[in-house]
Amino acid sequence: MIRVALDAMGGDLGPRIAFEGALDVLSLQPDVAITIYYSPSSGLDLPAPHERLSLVSCSDVIDGDEEIVLSLFRRRNSTLYESLNSLATKTSDVVVTLGNTGAMVALARHLLGVIKPKLYPALxxxxxxxxxxxxxxxxxxxxxxxxxxxxxxxxxxxxxxxxxxxxxxxxxxxxxxxxxxxxxxxxxxxxxxxxxxxxxxxxxxxxxxxxxxxxxxxxxxxxxxxxxxxxxxxxxxxxxxxxxxxxxxxxxxxxxxxxxxxHGACLVGVRGNLVKGHGCSDLSAMIGAIEYGIDIARADLCAAVEARLCNEAS
CATH class of the missing domain: 3.40.718.10 (Isopropylmalate Dehydrogenase)
Structure with a gap:
């Protein structure tokens, strides 16, 4: 089972496309489970129950225009932090977000670590x-x-x-x-x-x-x-x-x-599989970003990249 952690709050169109995109992907891929991290303050109706869809309510959202400051690392109840932490605790196989790129990179380095010293992750x-x-x-x-x-x-x-x-x-x-x-x-x-x-x-x-x-x-x-x-x-x-x-x-x-x-880019160089989609993504782009995340999770991209670089260094 491929486990996708989906940050629903980063896109310009709000969590609706994350909910709809997740249900669309689940209907087509029976070996995928998705956990959506969302904020109840969005006011949208939650999707219908699904055996492979889980919802995690978060009290904080990191906005797209926020600066990268030290307080970012203390915002453990944000949707971005919690979704990335699921990757760190190995309860998910890939994270998909449309959110703040700088915050995503900073938190990914903080929570996941890099696969090789002095190697900077890249999109x-x-x-x-x-x-x-x-x-x-x-x-x-x-x-x-x-x-x-x-x-x-x-x-x-x-x-x-x-x-x-x-x-x-x-x-x-x-x-x-x-x-x-x-x-x-x-x-x-x-x-x-x-x-x-x-x-x-x-x-x-x-x-x-x-x-x-x-x-x-x-x-x-x-x-x-x-x-x-x-x-x-x-x-x-x-x-x-x-x-x-x-x-x-x-x-x-x-x-x-x-x-x-x-749809989207892959952050490579951290210890985890991570897809960053466009903030302006529509439903089809959201679905594409999720499918991209599933593809790299199936290939266990992070492990493959780490093994290749470690082999080259040895």
């Missing part, structure tokens, strides 16, 4: 799944020295190996592929990655290589990654709306959106 997003292609980091870390970017390359490569039959081939996102281009941080990261046996490093990657080419793990700092991802998603949504009603073109965009797009 990984699948740009598409067949063949698997990933972007890392998406916003878990903003100020990144070279050693942190090297760690992102390791996490991305281990992710690809764990979830596919692809050989990870790393590219470092830069303003050009010429050796003279890039900041001192990028140039030093390039030097460090070039001197490693694993993962295989193919050098700098330009923005045009995000969705095509040999490199299937694209590494960048969290600010760049977040901007790139949201710009790409914004362009896709713009084009879908622009060509809405134009039969062949519209159906092509819709097919790509529905079959190639993973």
């Amino acid at each position: 990984i997003r699948e740009l598409y799944s067949n063949p698997l292609r990933c972007l890392v980091d998406l916003g878990a870390n903003v100020h990144c020295p070279p050693s942190m970017l090297v760690g992102f390359a390791e996490l991305g490569a281990a992710y690809v190996e764990a979830l596919s039959k692809e050989t990870p081939k790393v590219g470092l996102l830069n303003v050009g592929v010429e050796s003279s281009k890039g900041s001192m941080v990028i140039k030093e990261t390039d030097r460090l990655l070039s001197n490693r046996d694993w993962p295989e490093y193919l050098g700098y990657a330009e923005g045009t290589e995000l969705f095509s080419g040999e490199k299937n793990v694209i590494v960048c700092d969290g600010m760049v990654g977040n901007a790139v991802l949201k710009a790409s998603e914004g362009l896709l949504s713009f084009l879908m709306n622009k060509f809405k009603g134009v039969n062949d073109v519209s159906s092509l965009f819709e097919t790509f959106y529905q079959t190639e797009r993973r």
Whole structure:
């Protein structure tokens, strides 16, 4: 039985989509149980009883715009804290949240710990799944020295190996592929990655290589990654709306959106499986995030990544 802990309070649309999404997933996947962490102050009617659905009422909610301060770690009755703690106590196999990214990362590091000293957890997003292609980091870390970017390359490569039959081939996102281009941080990261046996490093990657080419793990700092991802998603949504009603073109965009797009990102590098969905997720995106969480729980992604990195270090 895959046990999902679902933080219902982080999304812009409130807990309703979490309740509805959970019931939809449960109706399709008989080997899944979901525990929803919610706040009764939301005032919504609770879902109908289900033998594989549990509800945990929490007195506190961490809002999306809250700053990361020490008091965050004392808010043990918040939906985010309690759902993550279920992972720490091994009463769940994966946590899915649409909530505050900074709070999620801070609490995950605090409650779960990291899989390797000095390795910073990173958010990984699948740009598409067949063949698997990933972007890392998406916003878990903003100020990144070279050693942190090297760690992102390791996490991305281990992710690809764990979830596919692809050989990870790393590219470092830069303003050009010429050796003279890039900041001192990028140039030093390039030097460090070039001197490693694993993962295989193919050098700098330009923005045009995000969705095509040999490199299937694209590494960048969290600010760049977040901007790139949201710009790409914004362009896709713009084009879908622009060509809405134009039969062949519209159906092509819709097919790509529905079959190639993973809903949410995976926080890799902590001792647990964790999916962060968009705060603006609608019902279909909520369902997609839950299904993504189930997929990585089935693969026991955290254990696979930890084993790969520990094997590399030995």
